[in-house]
Amino acid sequence: MSKRYFSFCAALVAVSGISSASSAAPFKVFMISSTAVDHLQMSATARMVLPQMGMMNDFTIDATTDSTLVSDANLAKYDVFLMMHRAPFEIEVSQRAALENFIKSGKGWVGVHAAGLIIPSAFTGRNLPDWPLYNDLIGHVTYVGHPMLQMGTAIMEDRMHPATKNMPATFQIRDEWYEFSGNPRANVRVLGKADESTYRQNKPQGDHPMIWTIDKYPRVIYTAIGHDASDWQNPAFNILIRDMLLWAAGRLDAAADGGTDAMDGASDGSSDAPSITGGGGDANADAGSSGGAAGGNGGTGGQSLDAAADAAGGAGGGAAGSGGGSGGRATGGASGSGGAGATSGDGCSCRVGKESDVVQWPFLALIGLGLAVRRRRRGGPPATLLGLFLALAVLGGSACGGGSSAPPVGPTDSGVDRSAAMDTGPSPEVSGDDAARDAGDKDTPSGTSDGMPGTDTPPSADVPAAVDTGSDATLPKLNVLAIGQLTENGQPEIHAPFVMAAKPWLAQLATETGMTITHVESPNAITDAMLANVNVILQLNYKPFGWNATAQAAFEKYITEGKGGWVGLHHAGLYGPVVSPMTWPWFFNFFGMINWKAYIATFAQATVRVEDTAHPLFKGVPATFVVTTEEWYTWDKNPRPNVKVLANVDETTYMPNSTIKMGGDHPVIWSNDTVKAKNVYIFMGHHPNLFQNTAWTTLFRNAIFWAGTPK
Numbered sequence: 001m002s003k004r005y006f007s008f009c010a011a012l013v014a015v016s017g018i019s020s021a022s023s024a025a026p027f028k029v030f031m032i033s034s035t036a037v038d039h040l041q042m043s044a045t046a047r048m049v050l051p052q053m054g055m056m057n058d059f060t061i062d063a064t065t066d067s068t069l070v071s072d073a074n075l076a077k078y079d080v081f082l083m084m085h086r087a088p089f090e091i092e093v094s095q096r097a098a099l100e101n102f103i104k105s106g107k108g109w110v111g112v113h114a115a116g117l118i119i120p121s122a123f124t125g126r127n128l129p130d131w132p133l134y135n136d137l138i139g140h141v142t143y144v145g146h147p148m149l150q151m152g153t154a155i156m157e158d159r160m161h162p163a164t165k166n167m168p169a170t171f172q173i174r175d176e177w178y179e180f181s182g183n184p185r186a187n188v189r190v191l192g193k194a195d196e197s198t199y200r201q202n203k204p205q206g207d208h209p210m211i212w213t214i215d216k217y218p219r220v221i222y223t224a225i226g227h228d229a230s231d232w233q234n235p236a237f238n239i240l241i242r243d244m245l246l247w248a249a250g251r252l253d254a255a256a257d258g259g260t261d262a263m264d265g266a267s268d269g270s271s272d273a274p275s276i277t278g279g280g281g282d283a284n285a286d287a288g289s290s291g292g293a294a295g296g297n298g299g300t301g302g303q304s305l306d307a308a309a310d311a312a313g314g315a316g317g318g319a320a321g322s323g324g325g326s327g328g329r330a331t332g333g334a335s336g337s338g339g340a341g342a343t344s345g346d347g348c349s350c351r352v353g354k355e356s357d358v359v360q361w362p363f364l365a366l367i368g369l370g371l372a373v374r375r376r377r378r379g380g381p382p383a384t385l386l387g388l389f390l391a392l393a394v395l396g397g398s399a400c401g402g403g404s405s406a407p408p409v410g411p412t413d414s415g416v417d418r419s420a421a422m423d424t425g426p427s428p429e430v431s432g433d434d435a436a437r438d439a440g441d442k443d444t445p446s447g448t449s450d451g452m453p454g455t456d457t458p459p460s461a462d463v464p465a466a467v468d469t470g471s472d473a474t475l476p477k478l479n480v481l482a483i484g485q486l487t488e489n490g491q492p493e494i495h496a497p498f499v500m501a502a503k504p505w506l507a508q509l510a511t512e513t514g515m516t517i518t519h520v521e522s523p524n525a526i527t528d529a530m531l532a533n534v535n536v537i538l539q540l541n542y543k544p545f546g547w548n549a550t551a552q553a554a555f556e557k558y559i560t561e562g563k564g565g566w567v568g569l570h571h572a573g574l575y576g577p578v579v580s581p582m583t584w585p586w587f588f589n590f591f592g593m594i595n596w597k598a599y600i601a602t603f604a605q606a607t608v609r610v611e612d613t614a615h616p617l618f619k620g621v622p623a624t625f626v627v628t629t630e631e632w633y634t635w636d637k638n639p640r641p642n643v644k645v646l647a648n649v650d651e652t653t654y655m656p657n658s659t660i661k662m663g664g665d666h667p668v669i670w671s672n673d674t675v676k677a678k679n680v681y682i683f684m685g686h687h688p689n690l691f692q693n694t695a696w697t698t699l700f701r702n703a704i705f706w707a708g709t710p711k
Contacts, residue, residue, distance in 0.1 A: 025058075026054070026058045026059050026060050027058070027059045027060075027079040027080065027249040027251070028059065028060050028061075028062070028077060028078045028079050028080070029050075029054070029059055029060065029061040029062070029078065029079070029080045029081075029082050029245060029249075030061075030062055030064075030069075030074075030075060030077075030078040030080070030081050030082065031046070031047075031050070031061050031062065031063045031064070031082040031084050032063075032064055032065065032066075032067065032069070032070065032081075032082070032083060032084070032086045033046070033047075033063065033064075033065055033084040033085055033086055034065070034084075034085040034086045034087060034090060034114060035065050035090075035602070035656065036085070036087075036090075036114070036602055036603070037602075037603045037629045037687070039085035039113075039114055039227075041229040042084075042085060042113075042226065042227065042228065042229045042231070043084050043085050044229075045229040045232050046063075046084050046232070047063050049232050049238075050063075050241075053238070053241075053242055057242060057245075057246060058251075059079075059080075059245065059246075059249065061082070062078075063084075067086075067090065067091055067092055067095055068095070070091060070092075070095040070098050070099055071095065071098050072097075072098045072101055074098075075098055075099075075101075075102045078102075078107070079107055079108060079248075079249045079250075080107065080108035080109070080110060080219075080245055080248045080249050081099065081102055081103075081107070081108065081109045081110070082110045082112070082245065083109070083110070083111045083112065083115035084112050084115075085112060085113055085114040085115065085226075086114065086115060087114045087115065087117040088115070088117065088118060088131060088134045089117070089119070089128055093128060093129065096131060096133075096134075100133050103133070103137075103217050103219075103220060104217070106218055106219060107219060107248075108219035108220070108221075108245075108247075108248025108249050108250070109137070109217070109219065109220045109221070109248065110221055110222075110241075110244045110245055110248050111137065111138075111221070111222040111223070112222075112223055112226045112241070113176075113178070113223070113224060113225065113226040113227050114227075115222065116138050116143060116178060116222060116224050117143050118134065118135065118138050118141070118142045118143055119142060119143050136187070136214055136216055136217070137214060137217075137220055137222060138184070138222065139180075139184025139185075139187045139188040139209070139212060139214070140182075140184065140187050141180040141181050141182045141183070141184045142180065142181040143178060143179075143180060143181075144179050144180060144181050144203060145179055145202055145203065146176040146177055146178050146179055146202060147176070147177055147179075147199065147200055147201055147202040147492075148176075148200070148492050149174060149175070149176050149227065149228065150174065150175075150177075150199050150200065151172055151173070151174050151198075151199065152172070152173070152175060152177055152194060152195065152196075152198045152199030153170050153171070153172050153194075153195040153198040153199075154170065154171055154172075154173060154192050154193070154194060154195070154210060154211075154225060154236075155169070155170050155192060155193050155194070155195050156168065156169055156170065156171075156191065156192045156211075157190060157191065157192060157193055158189070158190065158191045158192070161189070161191050161213070161247075162243070162246075162247045162252035162253055163191065163213070163221055163240075163243045163244050163246075163247035163248075163252065164191045164192065164211070164240070164243065165243070165252075166239050166243055167192075167236060167239060167240060167243075168236055170195070171234070171236035171237075172198075173225060173231060173234055173236070173237060174227075174228045174230055174231065175225050175226070175227050175228065175231070176227045177194055177199060177201070177208075177210075177224075178210070178224040179201070179202060179203045179205055179208075180205065183205070183206075183207055183209065184209055184212060185207065185209055187214070188209065188212035188213065188214050188215075189212055189213045189214070189215055190209040190211070190212050191211040191212055191213065191221075192209075192210050192211035192212075192223075192225075193207065193208050193209045193210055193211075194208040194210050196208055202490070210223065210224045210225050211223045211224070211225065211240070219247070219248045219249075219250065220248075221244050221247065221248060223240060223241075223244065225237070225240075226241075475513050475514075475705055476535070476705070476708060476709060477513070477514045477515060477516075478513075478515040478516070478535040478536055478704070478705070478708040479515070479516050479518070479533050479534050479535050479536075480506075480515055480516065480517045480518070480534070480535065480536045480537075480538050480704065480708070481517075481518050481520065481526075481530075481531070481534045481536070481537050481538065482502070482506065482517055482518065482519045482520070482538040482540055483520055483521075483522070483523050483537070483538065483539050483540060483541070483542050484499035484502060484503070484519060484520075484521065484540035484541060484542070485499065485521050485522060485541050485542050486499055486500070486521055487521070493541065495540070495541035495570070495571055495685075495686060497687075497688045498540065498541065498570075498685060498686060498687060498688050498690070499540050499541060500688070501688030501690075501691045502540050502688075502691070503519065505691050505697070509701065509704075515704075517538075522542065522546070523539075523542060523546075523547050523551045523555070524546075524547065524548045524550075524551050525551070526550070526551040526554050526555065527550060527551075527554050528554050528557060528558075530554070531554055531555075531558050531563065531564065532563075534558075534563075534564050535564050535565065535708040536564055536565045536566070536567060536704055536707050536708040537555070537558070537564065537565070537566045537567070538567050538704065539566070539567065539568040539569060539572040540569055540685070541569070541570065541571040541572070541685070542571060542572065543571055543572075543574040543575070543579070543580070544572065544573075544574065544575045544584055544587050544591075545574075545575060545579070545580040545582040545583075545584065547584065552584060552586070552587075556586050558677065559590065559675050559676070559677040559679065560675055560676060560677070561676060561677075562675070562676025562677045562710065562711060563677070564677060564707075564708070565677055565678040565679060565706070565707025565708050565709075566677060566678075566679040566680075566707060567679075567680055567682065567700075567703045567704060567707050568679075568680070568681045568682070569681075569682050569683075569684070569685030570633075570682075570683055570684065570685030570686050571685070571686075572681065573591060573596065573633065573681055573683065574596050574633075575587060575588065575591060575595060575596055576594075576595025576596040576597070576635075576636065577595060578595065578596055578597060578598075579596055589642075590672055590675065590679075591639070591643075591672075591681070592639030592642045592643040592670065592672065593637075593639070593642045594635040594636060594637055594638075594639045594642075595635060595636045596633060596635060596636075597633075597634045597635050597636050598633075598634045598660050599631040599632065599633050599634070599660065600630075600631050600632050600654075600658045600660050601631070602656075603629050603630060603631060603687075604630065604631075604632060604654040604655060604656060604657075604658055605626060605627065605628045605629070605630075605653070605654070605655040606626070606627060606630065606632060606649050606650060606651070606653045606654050606655070607624050607625070607626050607627075607649070607650045607653040608624065608625055608626075608627060608647055608648070608649055608650075608668060608669075608684070609623070609624050609647060609648055609649070609650055610622075610623050610624070610646070610647045611645060611646055611647055611648060612644075612646045612647075615646055616702060616706045617646060617669070617680060617699060617702045617703050617706055618646075618647075618699065618702070619698075619702055620698045620702070621695050621698050621699050621702070622695055624650075625693070625695035625696070626653075627684050627690070627693065627696065628689065628693075629686070629687040629689055630683075630684055630686055630687065631686055632649060632651075632654070632658075632660070632661075632666070632668075632683075633683060634660055634661065634662050634666075635662070638662065638665055638667065639667055639670060640665065640667055640670075642672075643667075643670040643671065643672050643673075644670060644671045644672070644673050645667040645669070645670045646669040646670055646671060646680070647667070647668055647669035648665065648666050648667050648668055648669075649666045649668045649683075651663075651664065651666055668682070668683040668684065669681065669682050669683065669699075676711065677707075677711075678706060678707045678708075678709070678710075678711060679707065680703050680706070680707060682699065682700070682703060684696060
């Protein structure tokens, strides 16, 4: 177990005995979260943590991803509207009035992180009208991007406000540190800001507000902090969210004395600060359609409003749990393949995401111990029994044979995009020209793999073993040139997370097979001499219009003369006038005489169908397999007449559905047999969770060795 996990548990135990905020009747929170894959794990963890918090702070929470519930009739039941990573462009125009009426009536609105994503329609693909009230909420600034996910320091500059009175003066947290088009300070009351000296910025803001209220509306508060699911391990973040909710509900006004009870005072039960979390809630959940775990949460009357898995169809992390409670029952949850699942109701370990970085089921045992003592003092036997049950389930050694993790539920196409670029999901995949880079790092049979400074290199322990498609002793000892761009114009390239996941996987493959892999960030150092001893060019990302003339000529000669093979993934096919006026006629013909047209910016799950099952690429690959998180590029026409199509995607399986389709026949893997070199384009290659998809990794491994063997 990680140090993070123990520190989180310790934090929860420390606050579990703090007194409740109020003796008034519980208030109700309506939480709507996003179905964007890069926010699912944070939202799924919130579904688990917030009901526990509510039990100790006299509120219930109903969670959903269904924006149709944003109506006057439904919202009349609630006191606080919580936008947990739900972006404003994910609220339909027809539903805006209901939210406006809710806020104008004096009820509370709490926005977290992606709730501040006011971005141009060109990025969202939706031509939505301006929303004046929402512009007020976000201080009349727009989102312009963020640096990489990294640790930094937040400064609480206003600790007299009830929502921040319990916060420390500063706290460290892992975040994306959203950057905006301007400074909102003139339009808002700033409570907290980023200390830009503590992290690497993309576009320095100087004065950088991150948490604020809006005087125009009495119960509105926003925090740009809150991207990562691991934030729930941070006591300061828990206190911030708790007190934002309590203040938005009107429960903290009387306590606005400027004190700092929760963080600076003793946590021995004498403080008047509300408790961060409690235990309990009867929680069951339905697994997502692609497997993974689904997060369901209870609480005192709280429930999930989703009838089954979230619309994202299993992409992202979730948690499943079961247990007694004081009334709440979740009938659905955020589906996910990102989190390892658990059996429901047998006391086994359940976790959200990887053990090293997200909340795990055993922490409920520690909450339970505090809850048992806390509720017993208040004379609540059901909660006492619940607390003891949760504690004994894990600490008594009955949890899956003494603390072992439960097996995943469904396929393990998991992995969480924890990089900077992913939160810009709706953003176009193309930015300006980049300078030529040649990192020159190699993955040799010794298994070395070096990451870039300041980036999130996946730990080697999380790298799945390459699928064995034959005796490694019979495989050729290949020299592979891998092109994988990590930065562009000084910021992370949008596919950098995929490249960073590929590096350790390729390093392991090199160890297993004796191949040598040389990594470069750009193809623009490629020459005939450089390619003389290369068996395979592996294009992990990098758009074709970015190649310089020398590299183009060397690549053309390499392919047409059959000097080696080529495996291109995903972004390698981003060619056409829609993305760049630059042309490469040879590549246009080689690629199938098609131009890139569009993509599903918010991702969709779909089923890939193998057409040529006898092809060496598909040895050990099932005839159909699911990819949970992909953009499914479309083209101006079908490449089939000009290439040999090996596999297609079944557009009827898109989940959620999309209008962005080829219209039936949608090739996703193909080869051009008119050239001497073996070559294959595999469209799937955007998300790092592909390295947890056995069908895809088998295909990828096969492709490398097939392309590296001469015709």
